[in-house]
Amino acid sequence: MPGVDSFYQYSTNPALAKYNLSFVNFGVGNGNYVPDFNGANGKVYKYVPPIGTQKQGSYEPAQILVTPKKQQIINLGVDYAISKSAFVKAELATSNNDVNTFSVKDNGDDRGWAAKFQYNNSSVLKSEKGNQLSTTLDYEYVQKKFKPLERLRSVEFSRDWGLPLLQLPADENIIKAAATLVTRSKNTFTYQFINYHRSDQYNGFQNSLTQSGNIKGWQMNNQIVLTQFNNSNDKGYVFRPVLDVNRQFKQLRNWRMGFRYALEQNAPRYKQTDTLTPLSFYFDSYSVYIKSDDAKKNKYGVTFFTRTDRYPVSKSFVKGDRSLNLNLQTELLSNPKRQFFLNATFRKLKIFDSTISLQKGDETILGRAEYSMNEWNGLIVGNLLYETGAGQEQRRDFAYLEVPAGTGQYAWIDYNSDGVQQLNEFELAAFPDQAKFIRIFIPTNEFLKANYITFSYRFDISPRSVLKAKDLKSFEKFISKIILTTSLQTSKKSLSTGSFEFNPFKYNINSAALITVFTDLFNNFSFNRGSSKWFFDFSNHRRNGKSLLTYGYESNRLNDWLLKWRMNMGRTMSISLNAKKGLMELLTPQFNNRNYQLTMYSLEPAFVYNKMTKFGVTASYKFDDRKNNPLFGDQKSTSHSFTLESVYSSLQRFSLRGKFTVNGIKYRDANTTPINAANTTVAYIMLDGLLPGTNYLWSMEIRKRLMNNLDLTILYNGRKSGSSRTVHIGTVGANVLF
Incomplete structure (x- = not known):
């Protein structure tokens, strides 16, 4: 590139x-690099050549050095009562702030001082019996080298005194005088x-008058505050009246x-x-x-609010905009069986x-x-929540951070063997x-205006709450053994189009207007639950999700039908x-190798x-059959697993648990060679981290209580997956009971 070395x-x-580089954000137009998405774990940047002398990026290869620091504070305070109505307070503080303990340069400016003196007097006015007058005189000095914790x-x-939010340190002197009158009423x-x-030539004066109380x-x-200030380059005032009646x-x-x-x-x-x-x-x-009445259980309120900027x-x-707000x-x-809360605000911006x-x-x-x-003595118990609004949705990036084995949630599998x-x-x-890895989300500076809706409910129907156990007819006995549970939780954010959004189910998961969504629906039918003889549960669990990331959208879906009988x-x-x-x-459009749609069947009897x-x-046996949609690879797996588990316990002093599983897996993938068939995302999900062939898994857990307050736990896990090497994992833990 011309002009680029x-x-x-x-x-x-x-x-x-x-090289292994780190980058620092210097602001738009102050760097030659911009973030570049290429699928790597972590941030990647690419070079963008400048146009003329104007840089086109925001980042530069640099590293901010964090020096070892030392900060010390010594504070001495004294309170002295001159009389019953008057007392003085004095405070002296010094700080030692060394911003780089490795350097001896400019060590002379590490020490800073601050002091404060206050005089208070409170007395009852003789001419007006019951009225009390309090006066305060306060002086404060802070040296610019003083560094508080x-x-x-x-x-x-800073806002009260017309100063910028960030300012350089300076020597400060504050003189304050106040008088407060409290009347008999x-x-x-x-x-x-x-x-x-x-000391940087700023000087300000503030006068304030405050009144509070009950008049007829x-x-x-009420309060009126007027601040006038004069600086080296500017001067002005801050005027802030507040009236509340x-x-x-x-x-x-x-x-x-x-x-x-x-x-x-x-x-x-x-x-x-x-x-x-x-x-x-300027705003009003x-x-x-x-x-x-706040003392009553049923409360109502209406507020109208307007602000002009x-x-x-x-x-x-110059008047720029005005907002009109109505809150209910x-x-x-008052009714303990039915309770309702509502807080709604309408806002119009002109x-x-x-x-x-x-x-x-x-x-x-x-x-x-x-x-x-809670109706009919617990026959129907439930709750419902609905929330709607508008705001800004932030695009998110994420990276995986390595942690000690067993403390993370994710595994890294080098599918392409490039290291x-x-x-x-x-x-x-x-x-x-x-x-060995955890996933951390990294916020970005990209935002989208979005409408959001949250809707959730949970209802339990239990006929046994109203049907007594005695003298029930056959049909009533049958009904009393049924328990129905249904719950839904949905939260979605969609692109704002300028209109109101009230329907939480307006968009399907593939809609381009949908930014993020999470939906979890659970329905369960239980019969004879709690019986000492037999029971069964029949449930359906559906979960949908979609999220907006820097490289695009990622969506997932789950739909399970489950029958449990004992x-x-x-x-x-x-x-x-x-x-x-x-x-x-x-579904992840950016990574085709991660896309799958699996249909699954399993049957597991146990004794x-x-x-x-x-x-x-x-003792249990499990048959599991899984197949991927032909559009995403048409892979198929079938597994037969046999498990034997034993538990021995001696009161609360000792317990021993052992488990052994043999799992035979057949796996077919026409898109890869037999050697690499299991080295894909789809295979890892379909095989639950195991390999085609015969897999052996075993574990042992020993728990022992020592000295009545110490629990010792020893865990051992092992597995032999297909033709891979045997893996042994052992952990020892101790819990102290206080």
């Missing part, structure tokens, strides 16, 4: 890859004066009505041009509300000048409703020794049967023998 390029070729000022301090009036001076039944909380009307069943007005005008101006700086802002808001244009503020609140709690307002005209609804019920970790080579680990043959023996039919699907509570043996 050299640049870095990502490569997986060991002969070409020479935590934030020294309030979050709104508990009304409070406070006047406060503050002078704030900085009207509850008031409300009253409870007994003749209206203690309903409360109120009004609130707030204005904030922050107007710093450049001295040379007398124009407003970019830090200037009004709100009117009415709400019912003005933006700095040259020497004056309801709580119905734009007066699109050249100065960065927002767009919009209408949105934010709402949340909850309902719970490079790629995003499409990570699977949920089937065994603890493979769980019968006890006396006190020591029982037989059971688990039958399952299901569908499992994953259980228990000798009191000390000894138990379980």
Whole structure:
């Protein structure tokens, strides 16, 4: 490239890859590299040549050095009561802040000092019996080299004084004087004066007047604050009045009505041009509300709120936009069997000048409703939640981070044998020794405006709650043994089109308007549950998901039908049967090798023998058949597994559990050679991490309690999959009971 001496390029070729780089974001137009998606695990960047002298990227190969630091604080405080009504407080602090303990350069500026003195006096006015006057005089000094451990000022301090959010340290002097009058009727009036001076030529004066109390039944909380400041380059003022008045009307069943007005005008101006700086802002808001008595169980409330924003244009503020908001609140709690909560807000944004307002005209609804019920003595118990709104959805990136074996969730399988970790080579680990990675999500600066809806419910129907066990007819006995359970949880975010979204089921999972979605539906029919003789469950579980990632969409689907049956043959023996039919699907357009749609069938009978509570043996057989859709490879697997499990326990002092499984698997994949047939994502899922052929799995668990407060656990797992090597895993753990 003309004018370019050299640049870095990502490569997986060991002969070409020479450097391991880290990149730092310097901002748009300040770098020569941009993020590049190529499927690698972790961030990859590519070089973008500049156009003329203007850089086209945001990143540069660099590393921010984090130096070893030392920070120490010594604080001394003294309180002294001069009399019953007057006392003084003094505080002295020093800090030692070394930003690089490896360096001796500029060690002379590590030490900083701060001091504070306060005088308080409170007395009852003799001329007005019951009125109390309190005065405060406060002085504070902070050296610019003083480094506190935590934030020294309030979050709104810079805003209150017309300062930028981030500013260089300076010597600070603060003088404060205040007087508070509390009347016999508990009304409070406070006047406060503050002078704030900085060594960088900033000087400000603040006057505030606050009033609160009850005047003829009207509850008031009012404040007026005026701050004037002068800096080296600008001067201005901050004006912030707040008026809050409300009253409870007994003749209206203690309903409360109120009004609130707030204005904030922050107007710093450049001295040379007398124009407003970019830090200037101006808004005012009004709100009117009415709400019912808070002491009652059923509550209602309505609030109307409007805010107008003005933006700095040259020497004056120009109206840019205005929002109109209406809020409704309801709580119905008087009936313990049926309870309802509602909080809904309608917001309309009007734009007066699109050249100065960065927002767009919009209408949105934010709402949340909850309902719970318990009818007919527990015959129907359930709850329901509905929530809707609008906001910004962030695109997410993710990477896999290696952790100690057994502490992660994912396994890396080098499908293409290139030795490079790629995003499409990570699977949920089937065994603890493979769980060496966790997945971390990395936020990006890309956002989409979205509507979101959350809807969920759960209902349980139990006829036995109303049908008594005595004197039941045959049909009533049959009905009393049934328990129905249904639950749904769905959460979706879709692209905002300017209209309201209320339907949680509007889009299917393949719709381009759908950004993210998660749906989980579970239905279960139980008969004779809790019986000592026999019972069965029949259930259906459906789960759909879709997420927006930096490389596109990823969706998954699950649909399982499950039958569970168990019968006890006396006190020591029982037989059971688990039958399952299901569908499992994953679609990732960016990675074709990860796409699959599996149909699954399984049948698992089992025999259980228990000798009191000390000894138990379980023998089971499982048939499992899985087939992939021909569009995604047409793979097929069939497995026959035999499992023998035994448990021995001696009260709570000792237990021993052993398990042994033989699993014979047949696997067919016409798209690969027999040697590489099992080295694919689909094979890993279909075979549950095992290999074609005969697989052996065994485990042993020993638990022993020592000295009544120490539990010792020894775990051993082993497996031999097909022609692979044998894997042995052993862990030892101890739990101390206090």
